[in-house]
Amino acid sequence: DSASCWVRVTQGWNGNGFGFMAIPRIGQEVIVSYLNGDIDRPIVTGCVYNGLNRPPLDLPSAKTRTTFKTKTHKGEGFNELRFDDAKGSEEVFIHAQKDIKTQVLNDETHNVGHNQTHHIKNDAHLRIDNEYRVQAGNNISLSTGQKLHIKADDALLTQSGNEIHLSSGAKVVIDAGSELTIQAAGHFLKIDAGGISSSAAVNMGSGSPGNGSGWGGKLPDMLDKLSSINVTEAEKVLTTPPEKICISCLMKAALGGSAMVIRGQS
Structure with missing residues (x-):
């Protein structure tokens, strides 16, 4: 007595095992139509906002935005995909309440026309089964708060067009298993x-050491804070509930094959 029959919901695109799927939730207001005017063949054809269910955008100021925003089931979080078409501020925004998982079966290509910034608050792991290449047109800076480990199973080859400077606050150890050459x-x-072999006599107690350039790298830029645009004070003010359902109007619309708006109850 407290639940209706199962009602099909129209989707934007569907097929056998594929397509788009969004199921209305308790409390949403939906539009119900009847196939061929048959009251025993109801179908949900859409959802509408009302005084209780506000849009996920602050309108009309955010009129250039298109949003698909979900809500965590029995929670306060959300996932969101948002497009902003305001001239000069075009943006694609993605928010994941917990995880993002991407699977690419072949190639993945990214082309960034300006800057790219990442901020990872815990660990980052990168595993490549074949070859890894990095090229920078200017400088590359590496900085770590503790130790930097580099290991090559075969050869570690370093080439500089001008200078290689090794500097340590305590000691530098060069350990070669069979041969060490300074040229x-x-x-x-x-x-x-x-x-120990030398191409010339060693002048003991004379000369002066050379100087290196020292480390001059830069730390990464800070990532701009990302935020989702939530409904403002309007959601506290616009709390007018939708009109009560007129049973006689409901039956008349069903018999006439018209669409109806129905508010779900929790």
């Missing part, structure tokens, strides 16, 4: 199992 200005110093 500069046509001279070399080699250490191997046979001993």
